[in-house]
Amino acid sequence: MMLSVEKTNKADAWKIRLIVLSVILVGLVAVKITPIEAAINLIDGNNIFHRIPNTCTIQKVFGIPCPLCGMSRGFAEISHFNFLGGIYYNPFSVIFYPLSFIFITAIFILSLFNYKFKITKPRTFGWGIFVLFIVVWTVNIIWGHHS
Known part of the structure; x- marks a missing residue:
């Protein structure tokens, strides 16, 4: 196994919690999820709330997507219960999200x-x-959506 669990002190545990909560907050802001938007999308499925433009520099400069290209848009789709949309933007987003x-x-x-x-x-x-x-x-280059 490449990971093990070990005891830490209280100060480090608090630092870990703050980092995790910061990552969660940034992630929620990045995919623009709110419970109201998710509920509305689940009810009517119109997908108007979470269109995120493609900002991949590697794709714009070299014409090929980076390994994580479409992952933010895929996470946004999955956060709004649109799993096929997540696969559409980056096939691995449905694996990485959970x-x-x-x-x-x-x-x-x-x-x-x-x-x-x-x-x-x-x-x-x-x-x-x-x-x-x-x-x-490789999978993203072959099957991912790149616009």
């Missing part, structure tokens, strides 16, 4: 009990992330 939610929730809950995750094999973890990005990039 994994991100689970991982962020786990980090927060562990911090409440003064525990944290520790990467036990940083080199293996780094190579795993690199390979994952190459796979995501």
Whole structure:
């Protein structure tokens, strides 16, 4: 396993909580989700609230999407219960969205009990992330939406 759980002190646990809450807040603002918008979208499905323009510099300069191109728009679609829209913008957004939610929730809950995750094999973890990005990039180039 590349991750382990270890005890931490209260000060570090508070720092972890603040970072997690900041990430959540920035994420919510980034996808412009509010409960009212999500409820309206679920009821009438008109998708008028969450159109995010493509701002990928790599795509604009080189003409190919970056590995995460469309991920913000995909997350916004999923946050508004439009799972096919999430797949449309970036096929991996439907995988990363729940994994991100689970991982962020786990980090927060562990911090409440003064525990944290520790990467036990940083080199293996780094190579795993690199390979994952190459796979995501390839899939996004082939099947992702790039406009």
